[in-house]
Amino acid sequence: MIISQNKPFEEVLAFLENSEKIIIVGCSECATVCKVGGETEVQEMKEMLEEEGKKVLGTTILSPACNLLNSRKDMKQFKEELKETDAILSLACGDGTQTVAKVAKPEVYPGSDTMFIGEIERIGQFEEACKACGECELGWTAAICPITKCAKGLVNGPCGGAKDKKCEVSNDNDCAWLLIYDKLKDLGKLENMMSMREPKNFEKGNAPRRINLRNQEKETANA
């Protein structure tokens, strides 16, 4: 899931300094789970902006905001409002906000900061799990990601910085490589850790990346 957090309200207000009439959009998926851009938060934002003297012309929850065709369709409900609105405030993630900006003419501002791809540990508790590096390493690391869970993204084992099995970057973080070591040991696969890893190929992570399944299928068919 994409984990996001609300921006400080003062920052949002600064974006909207010269905007009187505003439309607020949220997202039904990740931003709702993160309690950043669901029904409740969109409603709260509306009230806060109205208290600041803004006029909220409409609110909606896109489902999900990152679906271009869907967002284009959903935004049509504001056909009239969009003609007079000064700005759209998006409480979706950075991806959703950009999608909205593609389908709507007025300026779109983010009301949240997109943090990471993570796991829902329990309600309201998230932990980063994947860096979307383009070449998954989990197959030899007992399914613990060294690229994400090690602050240095090391591929050959722990650095000397761990103390009491915690990372030098923060006492809150377990040393990922010691987790990998323990688990591989349990699994009887410590040889995975002994194998020399060539430096990781970061070429696969160069942004922006694109995938086109249709083209891929065509290529497969032609092959």
Place this chain on the structure above:
Amino acid sequence: MSLLKDVLERGEFGVTAEMAPPKGTDLSHLLECARAIKGRVHGVNVTDFQSAVLRVTSLVTCKLLKDEGLEPILQVTGRDRNRIAIQGELLGASVFGIENALGLTGDHTVVGDHPQAKPVFDLDSVGILQAATTLMSGKDMVGIELQGTPTFYLGACVTPRFDPMEAQILKMEKKIKAGAKFFQTQAIYDLDTMREFIEKTKHLDTKILAGIIPLKSAGMAKFMNNNVPGVFVPDELIERMKNTPKEERVEEGIKMAGELIRQLREEGLCDGVHIMAIGAEENVPRILDAAGL
């Protein structure tokens, strides 16, 4: 040929010292210390933005020390450079006649003085050693032939008291496979740590220089016990520091370091020592005097 390599491979007791470049352009203190050390050590490590703190670069400082007649050991971390910069740095060092290089992962940027910086870590310590070994074969990491091939005596570091030790030794083995010929250890203060470490690594064909950091006070010892991974200062040494009058503590630390080196040598627990005087490099000759070296 590298003096350090020559000494260690002949089986003589090797001595290296660590020097940190200054934060600023005034190298007078560094050069003063260098002149004091000259002729007493077989190599001088020059730290690479040690503790992720901005300083003069290791390469420039290595060159200046070389010009002073010392044998520099270039430290290269993966924190600040990608594989292009690391290979370039190594080639540059070779052009300057620097024959020793030490590959380190490096402390994370957040523990240094510019925590806002983007950390790199394109290569880890093993990757840096692999890169250096590849360059020494006459090619770069993508297989393109070099015009002129560098030669290095490659080293790495190891923490003798890491928990779990097996994970550290596993990585040490990888560093050897990647080209490390010698290791400098994290600071040690007791013989037992070294005895245990030597026992656990006796299957490895490498040279080990025991890390020595002279104590300056009991507070420093306690700080290291609490904050520096893998460092253990026994209580008796802390007590000894406490019982020494304040103005004599530095001298006592030097004496203690000398004693430890003497014992390590007598028991054959290492192939040499690596002295990290942390800003007081002028004391290195006195430590060596105390050790009878």
